[in-house]
Amino acid sequence: MALEACDFRTLENLCPGRVGAPGSPLYEAGRRVFSRAGRIRSPAAVLRPADRNQVAAIMAWANAAGIRLSIRSGGHSFDGFPVRDDGVLLDLRGLSAVRYAPSGYLHAMTGATVGDIARALDGTGRAMPIGECPTVGVGGLVLGGGFGQCTRHFGLTSDFLAEATVVTASGQIHVTNANLFWGLRGGAGCVGIVTDLVFHTVPIQQVTGVTLGWRWDAAVEAILLFTQLMHTAPSELDLQLSIRTTGADRYADEASAGPADVIPGTPRVRIDGQFLGNQDDARSLMRPLLEHPAALHASIREESFFDAVFVSNDFLHDPAPATLRPHRIASDIGRGALGAVEAAAIVGQINELQFAPELPGGAVGIEAINGAVAAFTPQETAFFHRGQDFVYHWGLGDRLPADAGLAARHDALLQEIRHDLAGVLTGGRYVNYADILDTPNDWWGDDTDQLMSVVQEHDPDRILISRLNP
Template sequence: MIGRLDGEVLTPGDTGYDELRRTFVHAGRPALVVRCRGAGDVAAALDHARTEGLTVSVRGGGHHTAGFATNDGGIVLDLSYLDGVEVVDPARRLVRIGGGATWGRVSKTLAGYGLALSSGDTANVGVGGLLLGGGIGWLTRRYGLALDAVVAADVVLADGTPVRASATQHQDLYWALRGGGGNLGVVTAFELVAQPVTDVVYGTVRYPGERAADVLRHWARHAAAAPDELTSAVDLAPGDGPAMLSVCYAGGDPAAAETAVRPLRPDVPELGDDLRPVPYPEILAELPGLPPGFRMAVRSTFVREFTPALIEALVAASAAPMVAVNVRALGGAVDRVAPDATAFAHRGHAALVTAVAMGDELAVAHGEPLLDELMRRIDPYVTGAYPNFASTDRPADVAAMYPAATRRRLAAVKRTYDPGNVFRRNYNITPAD
């Protein structure tokens, strides 16, 4: 049995078990779900897992589409009680966030202080998973990846030892946590430096689907020259749906935002736009409940250069009725961090491409080969993969996410902090890599 806990242990049949065994698009059947209330609970659960030889999954928001946050027959460490958000030093804008918090809670709490953090796009998504993998969102070009704001983390290691990782303590672990995924330990709290953001100008300009190539071509030509305050993306809807230019200007001045956005607008008839100043928390979408049987397959990669062939392939892929394509501008503050400063290995690229097939099991089965074919077609113009936007778990995925030099360095940290590879429900770096 697990030692004394402040939280609870749920087993099949207990109230709440069915909810916590499920993630965004996956449903496992773990032997135990431990609802942790602190580092002591995490340590006790890990001790039990080691003793019993149980697979360990860590559940924050539970939105990774590879389903790492659940398993069959193992133990799930649910961190949802660890959801505190505290501004510990307003003068330094220093914020402490529990490893089980979600970005919606974070953004609303910080808004009361006139602050924000560059996060993902979605209110429901967990802080921990996004920070450990990267954090590409609507303030990225202005303030960098979400993980670039992390200055310290409280971590429970595989043997139950609590440590603090920062630029002065366990520096190798601090480097590895920022981009290395869940490979090194369970983060019970992060400390980050927030930014003075209140309102932003946000919205979408819609164009006819048959002009998607023109929209994407024009945007690709001009997005890199936009001011850092402007983060933008083009969405190609499945089938004959519209092409959409989405923008977020990090500031509430509509005139300045329009000046920044104007060069991105192609000479194509618009179907309308909804650009407007809004409080930052309002741009984080609330993911709806999904119908039974809903599935999602995701591929992502980074653009080295936009070419006519790349644009043609992206537009062709979105012509399928179940495939959506998103192309998001990078650069700006992302590239002002040294490539080896963190374990996130994909700085210096023009954009992130994400392709998604979604629907019932049959639709996704038809869509996955289309995604793989798209990745093959665009391979000459892209590189790598983004750990937070993926649904497969193959050796090739890990190799794409972590280039050889990064992987070797991560493996060395893994040998120090998790030599038994307890934390392997992730894009796994083994101690032997």
């Protein structure tokens, strides 16, 4: 779609100096996304409002004109969903203030990043569950649920949401009512535009950061020991396992950075995370991993919550060629520890991604989501995947220009691994790792109808582009 000159004049009146027409610096910055393949997308305009009143005015204009809006908090979604060739894009990076209050509440605007939140809490003796990547926008994180360090002990980021300010399709500003609040916690922004967030925090004392390398030839044992430990360990221990391809032409290459546990051309196996306690207790709990002969270069150290949160943040490090960037991320929700057959299937897929010359590499991550996430039932919030054990994220490298044959190969790889792990997968998927093969029912399960009902009440004309109404 294209906007008329009169539309741009109207928008400039509503949002002075913050309207990006095609070709302008604001437009080009706004449409850039994490995955290079997404950077060719061309919305009709990019708007960067300065406050909630401008958001409300833009929303009312779009509703009256029948023009659809897509929203980005300002961080990155792996598939670049908000940046579309249809509609107008609201880039909320201008709404980025963060303030910690002595009362224990943290106030953040939706364009703030995870790094901003962590810095605001650093030194306060308070914490909340946040993601590991500092460039992620907090709005997108919390609205999709929000996994991260301490999830097993504290729950989801959305579970710590105490209040939100939301602009609905009519342009009305709400300080969340019960219906909207239900949809905000896991509904992925389908019900309105969130401008302000208030989180409660909890006291935190000792934190021990963990980094452990592992030999690739024992990767099956690493997966088995890791999932068994995370299935039974106290919630204070929260680890994640990642296996990534290496080499100059591989996705997620880290070899040139020189980590001691990386052998170029061989997949890298690593376990990262934190323990809410001292390092002696952490070592005791992790003994099955630490004393295994395949364990490499363990680092267990007491540190600040801020430092421990970002211990695993090497995902954005990418010295591979410019045509290779993380592009496609998919996910699955799992219940129970893995068996040898499932672990071998995961290793087999990474082996193929590493050594098949026609594939540009990939990765798998396994993150524990049991423990405190189950404090709510699936019906109490729009986050449906309560009472489960793991989220698996599958990373698949891509090329430019887009390659239909490679996309089909990726589809086949996902279908194959899901078949091999069918005995432990629930059929659910995480909306913040959304993939083209997913459906709303995969993300929201039995909550889908209720979420649709909330959207119908507040956005009957489907002005907001969302995962539920693409």
